[in-house]
Amino acid sequence: MAFIYILENQDAQRIKIGATHNHPNDRLLDINRMWQAVKGRCQICLSWRMLVNGRMPKHVLSMNHCAGSGEPPLEYSTKLAEKQTIDLQGQLPWLSGSDLRSASKRIKNLKKILQTYKENPIRIGGWQLRASFPIDSAYQIEELVHKALAVHLDKEAPFGEVFSCSAEEAISTIEETISQMKYKSTGL
Structure with a gap:
């Protein structure tokens, strides 16, 4: 059920x-x-996690330490996600096939999410x-x-x-x- x-x-x-x-x-x-924002969204892997003192806890992305660990979530800052978007865009000329499609999709998703968080009004109520x-x-x-x-x-x-x-x-x-x-x- x-x-x-x-x-x-x-x-x-x-x-x-x-x-x-x-x-x-x-x-x-x-x-x-x-x-x-007791639970936040990681700027790197975009996963939702319970925050520890307003920051992302240590967590793993593709079996490696996620660079978003210990950083503010998207609710508080978009700097890491913006940097990741710029870095991925810089890599596009050297990518091909599925790597190019994957990076392009990631850039598109990051831009959409960044726009949402930048334009997000103050959250009121419960x-x-x-x-x-x-x-x-x-x-x-x-x-x-x-x-x-x-x-x-x-x-x-x-x-x-x-x-x-x-x-x-x-x-x-x-x-x-x-x-x-x-x-x-x-x-x-």
């Missing part, structure tokens, strides 16, 4: 819709940690669990609900699946999607 859930941040006027096999309260704790629906097809429903609410997607949120619509609209969209899926599966 999985859950589709709605988390709400009333102060920021945002909701997050997701699916999980764990209890939605586990996701709530994780999201609040990311939102409040998240609360507004609703959850235990259902086997949670991941399918999540995908359909995201498509239905795409016009409300907050592309500047520090993590995905955040929307600027009301919780009531999201709940209604989830309920309608569940109902439509049941109708299709039973043929009623």
Whole structure:
């Protein structure tokens, strides 16, 4: 059994819709940690980690010590990520094949993430669990609900699946999607 859930941040006027096999309260704790920068994103490997005194803990990237260890996360600084982007761009003329494609993709992702963090407004409020629906097809429903609410997607949120619509609209969209899926599966 999985859950589709709605988390709400009333102060920021945002909701997050997701699916999980764990209890939605586990996701709530994780999201609040990311939102409040108790959990940060590494500037080098882009992984999310619990911060130690406002810095990334020691961690590994491709079986090697990650250069982002001990450094501020993206929530506090973008300098390492900007340097990595410039360094990768400088290497492009000497790369070919899959190495070139991999470096180009990495540059594109870094630029997108850097733009998000540079333009990110001050994070206000906290998240609360507004609703959850235990259902086997949670991941399918999540995908359909995201498509239905795409016009409300907050592309500047520090993590995905955040929307600027009301919780009531999201709940209604989830309920309608569940109902439509049941109708299709039973043929009623």
